[in-house]
Amino acid sequence: MMDGNEATALVAHKTNEVIAIYPITPSSNMGEHADAYSAAGQTNVWGTVPTVCEMQSEGGASGAVHGALTTGALTTTFTASQGLLLMIPNMFKIAGELTATVFHVSARSIACQALSIFGDHSDVMATRQTGFALLASNSVQEAHDMALIAQAATLESRVPFIHFFDGFRTSHEVNKIEILSDETIREMIDDNLVFEHRARGLNPDRPSMRGTAQNPDVYFQGRETVNPFYEKTPAIVLKAMKKFAKLTGREYSLFEYVGDPKAERIIVAMGSGAETIHEVVEYLNAKGEKVGLVKARLYRPFSAEHLVKAFPKTTKSIAVLDRTKEPGCAGEPLYIDVRNSIGEALENKAAPFTHWPKIVGGRYGLGSKDFTPNQVLAVFENLNQDKPKNHFTVGIVDDVSKTHLELGESVETGDPKTFSAMFYGLGSDGTVGANKDAIKVIGDHTKNNAQGYFVYDSKKSGSMTISHLRFGEKQLRCPYLVSHANFVACHNFSFVEKYDMLKNLKTGGTFLLETEYSKDEIWDKLPLETQQRLIDKKAKFYVINAIKLAESVGLGNRINLFMQTCFFEISKILPRDEYMKYLKEAAKKTYGRKGEEIVKMNWKAIDMAVENLFEVKVPAKATAKTKLKAAMVLKSAPKLVKDVLEPILAGKGDDITVGQMPLDGTYPTGTSQYEKRNVGIYMPAWDIETCIQCGMCALVCPHAAIRTKVYDPKLATKAPKTFKTCKAKGFKEDLGFTVQVAPEDCTGCGACVSICPAFQKDASGKKLETKAINLVHKDETMRVNEAENWDFFLNKIPDPDRALINLNTIKGTQYVKPLIEFSGACAGCGETAYIKLVTQICGDRLMIANATGCS
Template sequence: NLSLDLDKSPATTPEGTINCKFWGLGADGTVGANKNSIKIIGDHTDMYAQAYFDYDSKKSGGVTMSHLRFGKKPIKSTYLITEANFVACHNPSYVRKYNMVQEIKDGGTFLLNCGWNMEELEAHLPGQVKRYLAEHNIKLYTIDGISIGREIGLGGRINTILQAAFFKLANIIPVDEAVKYMKDAATASYGSKGEAVVKMNHDAIDRGITDVKEVKVPDHWKNAQDEELQAKVTEGRKEVVDFVNNILTPVNAQRGNELPVSAFVDHADGTLPQGSSAYEKRGIAVDVPNWIPENCIQCNFCSYVCPHAVIRPVAMTKDEADKAPEGMKKTKMTGLPEMEFAITVSVLDCTGCGSCANVCPGRKGEKALIMTPLEEKLEEQKSFDYHLTLDEKPEVSEKFKDVTVKGSQFKEPLLQFSGACAGCGETPYVKLVTQLFGERMLIANATGCTSIWGGSMPSTPYNVSKNGRGPAWANSLFEDNAEYGYGMMLAQTTLRTRLKGKVEELVATTANEDVKAAAERYLATYDNGRENSGATIAFVRALETCGCEACKDILKDKEFLSKKSQWIFGGDGWAYDIGFGGLDHVIASGQDVNILVLDTEVYSNTGGQSSKATPTGAIAQFAAAGKEVKKKDLAQIAMSYGYVYVAQIAQGADYNQTMKALVEAESYNGPSIIIAYAPCINHGIRGGMGLAQTEEKNAVLSGYWHNFRYDPRLLTEGKNPFMLDSKAPTQSYQDFLKNEVRYSSLVRQNPERAKELFEKAEKQSVAKYEHLKRLEALYA
């Protein structure tokens, strides 16, 4: 009977079973540490052990939940833990997001990773959490894993610190034995990464044992009052507000299983409203950028490279600047002194990668961006939110031009706050594409990283402008995405061709001079996407004013009048391997599509398997001893057709070349393919993903990657269509390889093989550059 009231779910695990639950942050190592923990317990005690790992689809930075059970009797529990003896929260922001402590049994243990003293705990812990801890005699412990990680050199990888604290508090194995087993596991796990990494993890284990502190739960916490943690959203487009309140918020709070079918009725066709990621405000960064106006040269590089579109420049009139939130920093705008300039940061959407601070040139050797603890910069969110209410300035676009590095960053990014890894090498390219063409984009997205950070439930990072227009995005399979995008383009072409005939007939028959002039302008710009957008708006306005039957007939399909910018996105696993046949078919068609290949040189989404884009010598899954053969030359294959626009780009190496390639490719009335070098967390870059842009630069300077463009239009003008934008290498190829774990680990595993493959790879790189030079001379 579905109407019966249910009591608390009965405990069906065997008597004596110990249940533990760990709440972690994607890529902080919590899941890996708990796999080690359950193995240690299973191998070194007479207990049965079970582990299950639950996490969302954020690439990193999402929530992870590790469920561990162990006991003297066999465990056959096929469900998640809801009553735990031990709960650990590895990210302090979670205490205001999830019901964690309410899952702890009376007398259980709660371990919180934070740097808060008693006064700060009083301030940060919600009333209902404090009351539950006090009423149920929960033992509370804290450890400042973030500070320890920084001191040791592990950064955000706090897993071994918290794992050690768990073993000390859980008292399953004598602590000395647990330390030995943990250190043995750390040596096995990280030995391939070098002695320094192993030592850091050993130090982390020691600190996890010594630095955990017990907090006496005050009696007055029993009287703490409940606090509102998830207020209803009221501002924004109605369809987004309803979606956020009814679906996104419950799902993100791990209450998605409680949603009734009726919550999804408005989305039965599979469509979701754009822009919902802006409401997540995850607050997961440890450090966020702090802008220092006096050191800023207003280059906008920080915004240009930001993977999550959290840092943006804003131009304000004097009146807007006067109305800005108190404390908002600003300065006179270079080139437009009558305006005020500011860099704003959405600190609650930032992932703390530091890419912006890394590329900041500053002034006189002093950076304009300094990474600062999030808690010190929370007030900055008000400045960012205020800037979102301001309109874009036509005079700014006129002065700095939308198709320049600086000017493009005054355009609203229509990809924002995605679930990509901190420092992601893919999203800066896609974000830039949306700033240039977003209001008229159609996107076919192959399955892979781009589809996971681009469209995973419940949030959507693609957004619409204040005009209500933005990218229309859909995801297809690995194997047919090029054909899917091609089909989108053919459908648009068919509809527009039919409408064009009606417009031509209208021009020939109408007596309304305004309609005729607008229609002629529309037809004159028919194949020019940038100009046709404005012409279409004016034409629709004229049609609506006239109101004759012929105009009404055209207005029925007004959404299809303007020329759309058709894009096909995917990674190298799709473009080089599984979807190559379709991709080749589409570029051979001669039709006007734009293909962006985000080349990470591995199957990034599924864990770093080797693809045909993986270079010689790289270690990846299915190439554990280093890849024997060289990378497939996708650009050369595309260029062989002669009528395909082809470019290879690396944003961090040449901002302007990236911009030129994207603009040229989109404006070319035919097939275009852009292959973009995208550093990935799978590469193991020394220094972390915050240096992704630097790694792109070094890839070109060492000859590992080559930037060039091939534009067939220049042939008809009697010009050289091939432009080699990379100069001859000036840095060591071998040093570049050794800066990434995917290569350096081979040196430790098999030095002789590493030497052989790296020399082979370098010869291939030199030969490739010489070939490109000959190609440039051939076309001259």
């Protein structure tokens, strides 16, 4: 069990001598794996440990690759998106010099109207002119296999390769694969070709010059010398694929046809989306529909001959799907290539059919937009029309240009016996790591095929994560999110208040909830919609107070192993004694480097989980008085917040139409003030008696969720009952002072507690561990009271007169309202506190430029 990045890195490390790396999401893990292999002394198939060097930019990495290749070393790199674009100048040189190499790319969006760290083919399509061959993998297994096929092909052809697969959807999907042995890898690589590659390297024993300048009289001719190499490359790749099939039994082709041999409607696609189409084609074929799929693997050099031979003679209509957008073009790249190839084949009487089929193109899946079976069904339905829509989009609603195809209801096209599960967790609570371990246990210790995919949003550790697990006896061709779940788990109770997380639960499914409420109390705490879902779906319902248990064994908010154990107990996928054994082995592997004590804490968590898991009897009638809350505070919010941002935060971003989006990616500032995530399990409590009013707690808060104010003490007479106030220190005037926390914005990171210099003392004057600020467990009563106090503090107490404030002191700066607040930074982030302080010192006469990334 491994993800696409690891599957690729394994082969890359085995077949190279130099690996130049620079991290960029989602390819970074490949470099990390390769670095770890070399650090552990693992060798390539020739018995040497590859040299892994981390450069200072992607341009530096590609330059290092070019240099190492020029000496005759077998060299590779890993990259994506803007990182790949920065390599393009070197790629032209590498290809122009006919130098064998493979760049492994987890294909990712390019930042256009906005940054997207997620997957599509925008980056690799921008390299079409470089002269690199482009070889696509559709799954984790294919990423492993094609990495080797590309290496064999580049050495024989002398054409450099980009081996690419979909960022996140393949790079981060954990799947059960067959690992290539060193013997198979050695069989695939011809040592004579390696020696020839070496011999072409610059060497003082065989001096030569490369990288000359050519004038107008000869440059054109020199550019055309490469033609024979590109003409031979498709046959060389096919030869490598056939050799690979003999060695492993896994067969591949340049263009692979799947479907009814007499199909009339065909889709052409490459990447993970082809696997979804494959599943739907089998589903429709079983229903008697004559449909098919052509999977494109070798995209450059593009072999029109092999493409047209892949189509059945009965083909009447073709839809070509591109996972990229090229504004202003006659069509996206794969569509144009397919259309042109069929046209030339018909002219030359080389096509399997005698008449022009209807050929349309469409875009799908940009920025990792989920590509689902009902979208594939919509594409096939479009091909059924007398005049199919061309240049369409699928998976969105385009109410501006009207390009979209209408979708039907969500359909389950996979094996109905496949078990599917969804786990809602909070970034940094261990949910994702635990589910990776869980799916590996299932894949490694049962006969099931298994798949795990993990959805994060850009807020990382401060936001919701959703883990999608599947396992079953049949092959899993489902690189899309679970929408029909047998099991749903919620690891943070605040999510239940805002998200309809049971909408994807199957009838008769199971819901597991982490909560501080007992099995007898919990029903009355659920929103009306959640209660009704449980009733309508005849669901089984379980609860566990995992936070309390985690605190009791010293794990803080790390509830992952409690929830993971409950999943195995409820699902019955393995007997209890077996899954307990495997979970403990996984825990030791994961936490062993942190020490035996940490391992024993996690083992204790596994042991305690089952006895503290309780089933809740679902009543026959929904009785709740509360409904699901809006994801943002909408009172007085701008229209964009109400119409666009709130649905996005509520998990309904897929319903946003093109017309609702800002034209050029420009948004108003300050919208985070309307978002109340309420994800913190703990929050700071202020002790008036111990506080020295230094302002350090407010200074270090990454989210500006703890603040100080001085004010006319008369204002406090109108404050809520639980509002805290005391006399301000260090002022001539008689002023009130308050430290106030925003309970629904605070993530409970504890940075304020760590920095606080004021310790409480006992009656004898001895220093205690507690301070003027201390983390306490946040219950519902505290949240409501402190939310009321925060509203009063923010809106009823004015910001202090600047004449009273000394901005040359930390204390003084913290009386000024920060102009960057409630950021999406991870809990405890050290960077946002600095930028917040700059706004407090400089005010709004400030321009800030920052690199892309977590900001």
